[in-house]
Amino acid sequence: MKAVCWHGAQDMRVDNVADPQILNPRDAIIKITSTAICGSDLHLYGGFMPGMQAGDIVGHEFMGEVVELGSAVTNLSIGNRVVVPFTIACGQCFFCDSGYHSLCDNSNPNAGIAEKMWGQSPSGLFGYTHILGGYAGGQAEYVRVPYADVGPMVVPESVSDEQALFLTDIFPTGYQAIAQCDMQPGDTVAIWGCGPVGQFAIASAKMLGAARVIAIDTVNERLDMAARQHGAETLNPRDVGNTLQIVEALRDMTAGRGPDICVDAVGLEAHGVGPEYWYDNIKQSLQMETARPIVLRQAIMACRKAGTVSIPGVYGGIADKIPIGALMNKALTIKTGQTHVQHYLKPLMDHVERGDIDPSFVITHRMRLDQAPEAYDMFQARRDNCIKVVMQP
Known part of the structure; x- marks a missing residue:
């Protein structure tokens, strides 16, 4: 598949990489339909965040269609259109149970690195350094979603991709x-x-x-x-x-x-x-x-x-x-703190579905995934009045 990969400061490339696979019964594979560049991705692009490795797949604002499910995921069905929180949460630890999903105790496999920097580890994040788990991100054609029985939310038919996409993060x-x-x-x-x-x-x-x-x-x-x-x-x-x-x-x-x-x-x-x-x-x-x-x-x-x-x-x-x-x-x-997205998904989706807000107002540019290097450069330089870029594989 094609994916946007970090190769160093100011060096994003669209590479051909291996397709993701189910690794745990609680996983899902999502076919990406829309993804976006977040302002915090520019910290990676600028080389300001430690813990990146050449070839890392970036992106934490994405949504798409469920194409494969682990045996333990019963809340989703193949073909569901879902929005995926950028924070990865198990749903069972003390912090998840308290509504602090971005502080999950179990979703960062590299918690020891984070503990040395910050005293304790927050949750894992998609596409955002090995300090926060080294998970492949969603600026790609497909992505593996851990704890899919907790994170992804089915998008109502009345809500478009562009209206739902930003419920992932911003x-x-x-x-x-x-x-x-x-x-x-x-x-x-x-x-x-x-x-x-x-x-x-x-x-x-x-x-x-x-x-x-x-x-x-x-x-x-x-x-x-x-x-x-x-x-x-x-x-x-x-x-x-x-x-x-x-x-x-x-x-x-x-x-x-x-x-x-x-x-x-x-x-x-x-x-x-x-x-x-x-x-x-x-x-x-x-x-x-x-x-x-x-x-x-x-x-x-x-x-x-x-x-x-x-x-x-x-x-x-x-x-x-x-x-x-x-x-x-x-x-x-x-x-x-990082955002407890799972806590806010349902009430904010209700606001969108009722028409209280149309989140797509923030989009200024729509591009293809293979234009990602150009999109990053434009977003960082704020050329062409760029405020938000949405990409489609």
Whole structure:
């Protein structure tokens, strides 16, 4: 089969690889009908995530048709059209039973590596480093899905592929970023990063009753989408200045108090202006830190006292100069983590089926799987106003 494989920084190729096979009675084989490039895939493309090996099949946003089932999978049938969570969960451990599927104790066969880095291991993920299991991803013609009796969900006939596809990751990720913050009526939410996850965080904040949403990004096309699709207020840091000036601008927009909830939907490759950005950029390039935490610093400094900072953006290692004093003295709450997709699949699918939201609004480009190298390059460079690429085998 054809699959998109990582061969190093800035080097994605479409290779011919072996078809996946059933390895466990709880497996399923899915024929991919739609797959997408996630913003976090760009961290792999840029070479910022450790644990990748040449030839690894990437991709964790995918859906398709069930073509083969292990003997223990009784909830699915051959021919079902399914959406597959990017987090792999056994459904039986303490964390799965508690609804924390991205913290599954049993789905990462390389848990020992993750434990050395983070103290404990989260769940395995599709197509996202050997630290998180080394599982083959879904930017391919077929994929093996472990624990298929827990993860995949049958898509209603009334919901198209493009409406369902983002339930694999970015819609639940944006939703969880807001839902975990105990938002109150009248709250103001500031969201850094208006890429795909940020767009769904903005949409979710509106769905959950935010009085105001302030969208922050350096790319005007993304800000335009946030304003047009969701009625968000917008702020471009390039028009404002450094961290202190951005914090001041947000205070001015909130009568001096600051946003009630601040969301870092950017993660480890944040952009900024001035010495702060270049400090982080140089240290990251020299591997003296693994992240550019500019946005995280801004979110902590800008958030109102006793507010909540939510971090759906991906971080994998260490970062410098986090304002821990502000975090402690302002009594802030931090909410973060990979997404517990299985927990949110059914309620979010209900929203889509009722017409409350059409997730396909975020798609800007549709391409073939064999165009993946071009798609990655375009997405990273943000050429042609690229915000989200969907590919079909």
